[in-house]
Amino acid sequence: NAGVTQTPKFRILKIGQSMTLQCTQDMNHNYMYWYRQDPGMGLKLIYYSVGAGITDKGEVPNGYNVSRSTTEDFPLRLELAAPSQTSVYFCASSYMGGSGNTIYFGEGSWLTVV
Amino acid sequence: DAKTTQPPSMDCAEGRAANLPCNHSTISGNEYVYWYRQIHSQGPQYIIHGLKNNETNEMASLIITEDRKSSTLILPHATLRDTAVYYCILSRHTGNQFYFGTGTSLTVIP
Numbered sequence: 001n002a003g004v005t006q007t008p009k010f011r012i013l014k015i016g017q018s019m020t021l022q023c024t025q026d027m028n029h030n031y032m033y034w035y036r037q038d039p040g041m042g043l044k045l046i047y048y049s050v051g052a053g054i055t056d057k058g059e060v061p062n063g064y065n066v067s068r069s070t071t072e073d074f075p076l077r078l079e080l081a082a083p084s085q086t087s088v089y090f091c092a093s094s095y096m097g098g099s100g101n102t103i104y105f106g107e108g109s110w111l112t113v114v
Numbered sequence: 115d116a117k118t119t120q121p122p123s124m125d126c127a128e129g130r131a132a133n134l135p136c137n138h139s140t141i142s143g144n145e146y147v148y149w150y151r152q153i154h155s156q157g158p159q160y161i162i163h164g165l166k167n168n169e170t171n172e173m174a175s176l177i178i179t180e181d182r183k184s185s186t187l188i189l190p191h192a193t194l195r196d197t198a199v200y201y202c203i204l205s206r207h208t209g210n211q212f213y214f215g216t217g218t219s220l221t222v223i224p
Contacts, residue, residue: 004157033212042201043158043214058211090157103150103212105157 002026006091006106013081013113021076021109023091031094032074033058033103034066036087043090049074050096081113118202123219126196132189134218136202139183144206147178149187151198152217158201161187192222 004025013019025032030051035043035058045058049068063085065077074093078085088110094103119137126132138147148163162169162176164185169176175188189196201217 035214042199042216045211045213048211059213088155092157102160102163103158104160107157108155 004091004093004104004106006089006109008109009107010110011112013078013111015081015083015113017081018077018079019081019111021078021089021091021111023074023076023106024072025074025091025093025104026072027093027095027104028071029093029095029104030071031096031103032068033092033094034064034074034076035090035092036060036085037090037108038087046076046089078111083113085111086113087111117213118204118215120200120202120215120218122216123221125221125223126189126192128194128222128224129191132192132196132220132222134187134189134200134202134220135184136186137184138202138204141182141204142206145204146206147176147182147185148203148205148212149174149176150201150203150214151196152201153195153198158214161200192220194222194224196220197222 007022033048034046037043044060047066049055055066088108091106092103146165149161150158152158164176178185199217199219201214
């Protein structure tokens with residue numbers, strides 16, 4: 001299994017541009033998440049999804065949009081990129097089951113907005 | 115979800131046990147205690163979780179106080195590869211959202 005795969009790994013955007021961070025998982029997990037991590041800080045939850053067609057806001061959703069049309073994919077859309085969105089973005093997935101809810105993370109996407 | 119409090123940093127000598135504390139005084143009855151770690155800039159890695167009882171796996175042990183208001187993650191024989199940021203997280207098993215704090219930066223010293 002590949003686990004959680006994010007693309008691209010690195011990207012430089014100009015202010016005002018838009019882009020989509022792709023995330024796919026092959027573990028048939030029902031839950032998926034997007035986090036951002038600024039330098040020296042902990043992870044902040046942007047959006048999460050409990051299943052296909054269902055998404056909800058986390059702690060820092062402003063400036064982002066998500067969709068969940070399939071179980072496998074959970075893309076994160078940045079509209080009108082701003083320097084404050086310079087960060088490392090992590091996608092994650094988990095299966096909500098009786099034994100717990102272990103989250104599996106992707107390797108991260110480094111985004112710089114200039 | 116309830117918040118957790120962890121010391122910002124700790125040192126541990128290589129080969130010794132590393133004991134990482136976490137306070138969660140407002141934990142709810144249905145919230146589990148999870149521990150993750152993040153090595154450098156990689157995605158966080160699951161370590162262990164528990165509800166009431168102490169837990170042990172191949173990576174670590176988790177000690178939860180009887181009142182569940184605090185817990186300790188124990189790395190029994192710390193190695194240099196255990197240098198990382200360790201996060202203590204509370205989460206329910208339904209309608210779940212995982213909120214990470216700032217964690218404890220553990221440095222294992224040779």
